[in-house]
Amino acid sequence: MTKLYQKSKIWFAISWIIVYVVGTSVADEISRLIGIEKIISVPYLLVLSIIAIVWISKNGLFEKYGLCKTDVEAKRFLYYVPLIVLVSCNFWYGVRRNGTWGEFALYAMSMLCVGYLEEIIFRGFLFRAMQKDGTKSAIIVSSVTFGIGHIVNLINGSGATLLPNLCQVVSAVAIGFLFVVMFYRGKSLIPCILAHQFINITSFFANENAIDNTTRIVQSVIICVIALVYTAVLLKTLPKR
DSSP: OHHHHHHHHHHHHHHHHHHHHHHHEEEEHHHHTTTTTTTTTTHHHHHHHHHHHHHOOOHOTTTTTOOOOOOSSSSGGGGGGHHHHHHTTTGGTOOOOOOOOHHHHHHHHHHHHHHHIIIIIIIIIIIIHHHOOOOHHHHHHHHHHHHHGGGGGSSSSSSOOOHHHHHHHHHHHHHHHHEEEHHHHOOHHHHHHHHHHHHHGGGBBOOGGGGHHHHHHHHHHHHHHHHHHHHHHHHHSSSOO
């Protein structure tokens, strides 16, 4: 793995994306065939998470990939208030438990890993690999790739339908822009990881019965507006690197 990293950081990042997306989709499908959601996905994601953190630690790359505290005071992030509003999106239309507590335990463990891995892969590996060729293009590619990656939900057996998936893709691109700017200017990926994990985990309690297509589009627009306006503000308030 280190040899590939030294040879080409871009291909290193792409390799992680392939292993993560394909492997997780296969693990999710096997879990469904067994009849217990996430039963195979959890150990697979845990192994990937451990490999990533051990490799980063071994190579002394914690600061490069943002696994450290930010050196920017909270008030320059507006005390993270817009981010808190964004991560509450799954509660905007009420709360409903979508499964048993046992299913939630497996779901929560998998989503903790997903939030960590997706931030490390897209905001860490991919963004940093592309940054040497231009920060602006790295921000755009990292964000758009992250959003488009959610299209896999249409073909991986998760049951996602076209409109909800498209709304998810658009929202993910906007949030991707926000997260990569927070990382680039704030030098820490930890707020992004925590926010990502919280959004994913609380989706288990989203009241999908209260959301029709129109509501879903409106929610997606609101998420995009908050994320993009907050991004624009942070570009003005956070120190340039």
